[in-house]
Amino acid sequence: MRKTFAFKLYNSKKNKWLHKQIDAAASIYNYCIAMHKCYFKLWGKHLNKFQLQKHITKLKKRSRYTHWNLVPSQAIQDITDRIARSYQLFFKYSRKGTRPPTFKKYKKYKSITLKQAGYKLLDDNKIMIGKKTYSLFKSRDIEGAIKTLTIKRDALGDVYLFFSCDVKDSEPNRIMTGKSAGFDFGLKIFLTSSDGTKIDAPLFFKKGSGAIKKASRLVSSKKKGSNNRSKARVHLARCHKKIANQRKDYHVKLAQKITQEHDYLFFEDLTIKGMQRIWGRKISDLGFSAFMEMVGYYCQLTGAQMQVIDKFFPSSKMCHVCKKIYEALSLNERSWQCQGCNSLHDRDINAAMNIAIVGASTIGLGNVRPPSVAISA
Numbered sequence: 499m500r501k502t503f504a505f506k507l508y509n510s511k512k513n514k515w516l517h518k519q520i521d522a523a524a525s526i527y528n529y530c531i532a533m534h535k536c537y538f539k540l541w542g543k544h545l546n547k548f549q550l551q552k553h554i555t556k557l558k559k560r561s562r563y564t565h566w567n568l569v570p571s572q573a574i575q576d577i578t579d580r581i582a583r584s585y586q587l588f589f590k591y592s593r594k595g596t597r598p599p600t601f602k603k604y605k606k607y608k609s610i611t612l613k614q615a616g617y618k619l620l621d622d623n624k625i626m627i628g629k630k631t632y633s634l635f636k637s638r639d640i641e642g643a644i645k646t647l648t649i650k651r652d653a654l655g656d657v658y659l660f661f662s663c664d665v666k667d668s669e670p671n672r673i674m675t676g677k678s679a680g681f682d683f684g685l686k687i688f689l690t691s692s693d694g695t696k697i698d699a700p701l702f703f704k705k706g707s708g709a710i711k712k713a714s715r716l717v718s719s720k721k722k723g724s725n726n727r728s729k730a731r732v733h734l735a736r737c738h739k740k741i742a743n744q745r746k747d748y749h750v751k752l753a754q755k756i757t758q759e760h761d762y763l764f765f766e767d768l769t770i771k772g773m774q775r776i777w778g779r780k781i782s783d784l785g786f787s788a789f790m791e792m793v794g795y796y797c798q799l800t801g802a803q804m805q806v807i808d809k810f811f812p813s814s815k816m817c818h819v820c821k822k823i824y825e826a827l828s829l830n831e832r833s834w835q836c837q838g839c840n841s842l843h844d845r846d847i848n849a850a851m852n853i854a855i856v857g858a859s860t861i862g863l864g865n866v867r868p869p870s871v872a873i874s875a
């Protein structure tokens with residue numbers, strides 16, 4: 499399985515070289531996007547990545563683009579690969595609201611990724627990247643074979659290294675629980691299980707967004723280019739980071755819990771859920787997909803199985819007992835009565851139940867027992 503090991507680099511003046519590399523990567527990225535746009539205007543199709551790579555190699559020899567030579571060729575390959583992939587997705591799903599990749603500001607450009615070459619781990623806590631040696635806070639040993647190294651900076655200017663490694667699967671010694679469940683995501687209630695358990699969205703999601711709002715107001719109240727403004731910006735970045743850490747911690751604990759408690763876990767595909775336009779905000783803001791990734795990771799560790807249902811069905815509006823669809827269900831109705839069989843439903847539990855039933859049938863688990871949890875009339 500893939501495992502990621504993350505380390506922070508010591509703050510050092512040398513780190514500016516990494517920042518320069520990432521800036522140069524941003525310049526290459528933006529150049530590629532511009533090329534794609536031009537090419538598409540002219541020919542009505544997207545540029546293939548090999549043509550693009552060839553072109554960049556040529557440009558690197560010109561004096562105007564010498565700074566691109568800072569970026570290792572593998573990292574350039576990674577950029578062209580990523581752009582090609584997102585264009586492919588865009589052409590495949592453009593009708594469903596996918597956007598083409600867009601230009602990125604240097605400040606917002608975060609990382610470069612290397613494969614096997616371009617760096618070397620030295621003794622102790624040292625690493626050579628390019629021709630320079632950096633020190634990292636090596637809190638643990640790296641296991642397995644390193645597949646990629648991502649050098650990433652955050653808004654505070656700190657630099658982190660992420661080693662993605664192939665680690666031998668260890669046999670999970672799992673005690674089967676005999677339990678399976680469907681899970682439904684929500685805004686107020688983060689997760690509802692088909693067994694009736696509801697897990698509230700943690701308070702810091704809300705509190706945090708208040709702090710962020712306040713901090714970003716502070717930024718815009720300061721004069722542009724002033725010292726105070728950059729201080730306020732750092733404060734804002736700290737707020738974001740703190741909440742990101744809290745969220746991750748919360749995700750980890752919840753994912754551990756549900757993968758230990760269930761043999762099979764069923765979820766709805768988030769892109770499908772997003773297409774139902776139930777949620778105003780982008781789903782990515784809510785961290786559901788990050789949570790799903792975390793669940794996937796703990797499934798590998800614990801030996802639980804996770805199934806994402808990728809076919810569309812109206813999980814909220816369908817009565818899980820008689821399958822009649824209640825079209826008029828509005829967002830405010832937290833509970834409703836089925837007109838087909840008179841069952842009373844809690845909105846979220848009914849949705850989770852449907853997810854559990856469809857999920858179980860897709861893997862041939864047979865019928866999930868009719869719920870004793872739903873409030874029957």
Ligand SMILES: [Zn+2]
Nearest residue numbers: 817820836839
């Ligand atoms: Zn019904």
